[in-house]
Amino acid sequence: MNKLLLFFLFIICLNHASAQQESQLKGKVVDTLGKAPLSNAVISLLHKKDSTLSNYTRSGKDGSFSLPHIAKGQYIVMVTFPKFADYVEVVNVQGQAVDMGAIALTQKATLLKEVVIQSGRAIRIKGDTTEFTADSFHVKEGATVEDLLKEFPGFQVDSKGQITAHGQRVQKVLVDGEEFFGDDPTMATQNISAKAVDKVQVFDTKTDQENLTGLGGNSQSKTVNIKLKENSKKGAFGKINVGSDFQKYHDGKALYNRFVGKKKVSVYGTKSTLNTGSLNWEENQKLGIESDFEYDEVNGYYYSIGSGDDFNDWSLRGLPDSYTAGALFSNKWNEDKYGVNGSYRYNRLSTRNQASTLTQTILSSGLLYKNDYVQSNGLNQQHAINGKYEWKLDSLASFKFTTAGIYKTSQGFNHTNSYTQNENHQYLNQNNQGRENETERKQLDNQLTYKQLFKKKNRQLFMTLRFGLVEDDNKGTLNSVFSKYDAAGNFLADSITDQKKLFTGSSRTIGTKITFSEPLTPKLNLVVDYSYNNNNSASNQASYNDAGNSKYEILDSLYSNNFNLDVSSQSTMGVLRYVGKKTRFALGSGLSALQLNLDDQYKDKKTTYHFLNFTPQASYNYQLKQQSRFSVDYRGTTRQPNMNQLQPLRDNNDQTNVFIGNPDLKVGFNHRFSSSYSSYKVLTGTSFYINGSYGFTQNDISNASIIDASGRRTYTPVNVNGNNFWNVYSYWHYGQGEKKLIHEIGFDANGGRNISFVNKEKGINDRAYYNLRYSIRYEVKDKFNFSMGPHAGYNTSRSSLRQVDNNYFNYGGSADGYVMLPGKIELTSNVYANLRQKIDAFDSNPNIITWNGNLSRKIFKDKSGKFIFVANDILNQNKGFNRYFSENTVREDRYQRVSRYFLLKFEWSFNKMPTGK
Known part of the structure; x- marks a missing residue:
């Protein structure tokens, strides 16, 4: 009897222990709109480690469900119901009952192609927008948005902060839909904490009007929008970095952001001898606080000298010494009826550089080699102001005014020593030249937009007014000695130039555009627009020779110009746009007329040009499944010659290359076809993406060159047929989560054909580049954590003028690692290798392997401080190098870059927000 009692007690204890190891999962499935219960919904429970099914059930009449006897572990809960989007969520069962509460499902018809996924790799796809849920991607403590972006499938971030998404360059970064310091996008990606981010959206760069038509836009560039968590918009956060080797190099940065309700204030400053301090990637031609300034056909007709962007690391050549500072203010009030956003930036950058350019020119009669050696110093400064004001009259009407102003000055000096040789290495010419320049630019762009919605769904009206001003004032000197040699390499004669150059220019642009959308059916819209743009400009370049008394008083009319130009255009477009549950398409065409009135005051000659532009466009998108999409697009665009190709400014800055305009150029027409496919599988974290494009141009503009016996090249633009281009980009990503191998395989290729004429011979150049890469990551x-990504590529270039073997392989890749050492010391290392096969054009073979590393330790109780020992370019191989193929030439550029240094750095981040400390 006692034994039987003990046996029953043992069974009871065993059951109790077992019950402690198991748990129950319950919840209720409802409609997200009416909160009505959904009965007979399928609730599946899968093991997270391998996605195998553990258990399943259906919801009752009241929408409730219960899954009993669940062992400890991580699971994926999937809820499905007909005509509703799937719901997926990861749950962690720890021996206690888990109540998921009300699970709201959204009808697919309501989503309009939207896919809602909540998982370890949360992704939402809505039309052309892909949205990532930040908390679903693990990053280490103290990570920034830039670190977060590196975790997304199909994203790459290079050492300069340049982001590539799905093979396309990200040219704009927004924070909650607003610019963050104008055109300095990495101010956001490198300084905002990943923990403060709710979602990250990526989409094609388009204006409001282009979104309305479903056509146009820059399909080759992406925009990233960082959406902050609501509780991250309260309080303040910031960062201070200070580093030095106590001799040559130093680097410092401070950033402060404060949120008070919807009011945001940000300030920053930098001082560096390692980079430009300003973090923008390329020139923002419109300077706008938003990149929605409408394109118009009159752009490109104002003569300008020295108006490029000199404040980005992407184009930096030489050794920098920089200062930057900026401030930003934004606010919305009265229930978001009013909104303002403004920023100011100051940049100061001085550089010194030693560079060389080696060029091989392919002729049917032989090869020419040109060598340029340049020493240069420059100082560039700018003040930039951006502003935006929004006013919502009511729920249907709103105004938006944007303005952007810039004041830029630059001073520069360069000394160039160049010579040209034939393939027997006999001299043909030699040029010794010195140039000094001082430039000043003032520019202002303004845009006023009116948006009117109507009670009838999808009926919309956009009206835009643009006004822009530019003033240029430049002066400089040119001193050169150009020497000629005969076929045997014997000296013949010198040509000496000693000139002072003055340039003044002004431009005024005004334009308007009206876009109207009218719904023909619930799914079909007609969109029409009309625009008018006018540009009036004046350009005066005067070159003066030395009168013999060190006074530059003799005007050289050959290299002087005085132009007045009036350009006006009118254009219209009509588009039919269809939006269905799975299918979307748009079909339309535009027509524009352009007139140029050119007044050459030196020659007392007036010329009028007329161009008619035709732009048919079509787009088709199909949602194959909830997580996969296919699209195909066609765009036809007219390519009209610019002012410099029609009537160029005569320029003797490079006496080995003389450019002559062609007033008889015809308008070209470009055809571009593109297609893409994307898919994502939530349970395995597998994604696949591929896009490709092909295009050709009728009456394309190329060059016809005459190269004389001394190696001097005179070239002029001409129309040709047969030019084309193509490109392909794809990647496959597999894996998700911690302690899992994550793989990615990518392939990209591009190429095309260029036709030109050299010494009256037709030259056909075919080029192609293929690259295969593989990466693996574990954490x-x-x-x-570690990641490595080898790649191998092959370049081909073939000219019909002469068979020259300039094909080559390139290999390399990157390896990154991070490890926590004893004493809470963190070690990180990065190696990047670029190995190129030597080509026949040049003797050298510039292989570059850069190895960077640092040791760091966090300090303070909240770990907000960090000491870092930085080792940059440990192998001392960081050299500037680029290789180019164009028409019948091959060129290699070499220039200085910041190479090996060792730095002691202190970093302090503070976060006085609900999510921080």
Whole structure:
């Protein structure tokens, strides 16, 4: 009896222990709109580690469900119901009952192609927008948005902060839909904490009007929008970095952001001898606080000298010494009826550089080699102001005014020593030249937009008014000695130039555009627009020779110009746009007429040009499944010659290359076809993406060159047929989560054909580039991670003028690692290798392997401080190098870059927000 009693007690204890190891999962499935219960919904429970099914059930009449006897572990809960989007969520069962509460499902018809996924790799796809949920991607403590972006499938971030998404360059970064310091996008990606981010959206760069038509836009560039968590918009956060080697190099940065309700204030400053301090990637031609300034056909007709962007790391050549500072203010009030956003930036950058350019020119009669050696110094400064004001009259009407102003000055000096040789290495010419320049530019762009919605769905009206001003004032000197040699390499004669150059220019642009959308059916819209643009400009360049008394008083009319130009255009477009549950398409065409009135005051000659432009466009998108999409697009665009090709400014800055305009150029027409496919599988974290494009141009504009016996090249633009281009980009990504191998395989290729004429012979150049890459990543949270990505590529270039073997392989890749050492010391290392096969054009073979590393330790109780020992370019191989193929030439550029240094750095981040400390 006692034994039987003990046996029953043992069974009871065993059941109790077992019950402690198991748990129950319950919840209720409802409609997200009416909150009505959904009965017979399928609730599946899958093991997270391998996605195998553990259990399943259906919801009752009241929408409730219960899954009993669940062992400890991580699971994926999937809820499905007909005509509703799937719901997926990761749950962690720890021996206690888990109540998921009300699970709201959204009808697919309501989503309009939207896919809602909540998982370890949360992704939402809505039309052309892909949205990533930040908390679903693990990053280490103290990570920034830039670190977060590196975790997204199809994203790459290079050492300069340049972002590539799905093979396309990200040219704009927004924070909650607003610019963050104008055109300095990495001010956001490198300084905002990943923990403050709710979602990250990526989409094609388009204006409001282009979104309305479903056509146009820059399909080759992406925009990233960082959406902050609501509780991250309260309080303040910032960062201070200070580093030095106590001799040559130093680097410092401070950033402060404060949120008070919807009011935001940000300030920053930098001082560096390692980079430009300003973090923008390329010139923002419209300077706008938003990139929605409408394109118009009159752009490109104002003569300008020295108006490029000199404040970005992407184009930096030489050794920098920089200062930057900026401030930003934004606010919305009265229930978002009013909104303002403004920023100011100051940049100061001085550089010194030693560079060389080696060029091989392919002729049917032989090869020419040109060598340029340049020493240069420059100082560039600018003040930039951006502003935006929004006013919502009511729920249907709103105004938006944007303005952008810039004042830029630059001073520069360069000394160039160049010579040209034939393939027997006999001299044909030699040029010794010195140039000094001082430039000043003032520019202002303004845009006023009116948006009117109507009670009838999808009926919309956009009206835009643009006004822009530019003033240029430049002066400089040119001193050169150009020497000629005969076929045997014997000296013949010198040509000496000693000139002072003055340039003044002004431009005024005004334009308007009206776009109207009218719904023909619930799914079909007609969109029409009309625009008018006018530009009036004046350009005066005067070259003066030395009168013999060191006074430059003799006007050289050959290299002087005085032009007045009036350009006006009118254009219209009509588009039919269809939006269905799975299918979207748009079909339309535009027509524009352009007139140029050119007044050459030196020659007392007036010329009028007329161009008619035709722009048919079509787009088709199909949602194959909830997580996969296919699209195909066609765009036809007219390519009209610019002012410099029709009537160029005569320029003797490079006496080995003389450019002559062609007033008889015809308008070209470009055809571009593109297609893409994307898919994502939530359970395995697998994604696949591929896009490709092909285009050709009728009456394309190329060059016809005459190269004389001394190696001097005179070239002029001409129309040709047969030019084309193509490109392909794809990637496959597999894996998700911690302690899992994550793989990515990518392939990209591009190429095309260029036709030109050299010494009256037709030259056909075919080029192609193929690149295959593979990457693997593994991470153990806060302990270590590593990633490596080898790649191999092959370049081909073939000219019909002469068979020259300039094909070559390039290999390389990157390896990154992080490990937590004893004493809470963190070690990180990065190696990037670029190995190129030597080509026949040049003797050298510039292989570059850069290895960077640092040791760091966090300090303070909240770990907000960090000491870092930085080792940059440990192998001392960081050299500037680029290789180019164009028409019948091959060129290699070499220039200085910041190479090996060792730095002691202190970093302090503070976060006085609900999500921080």
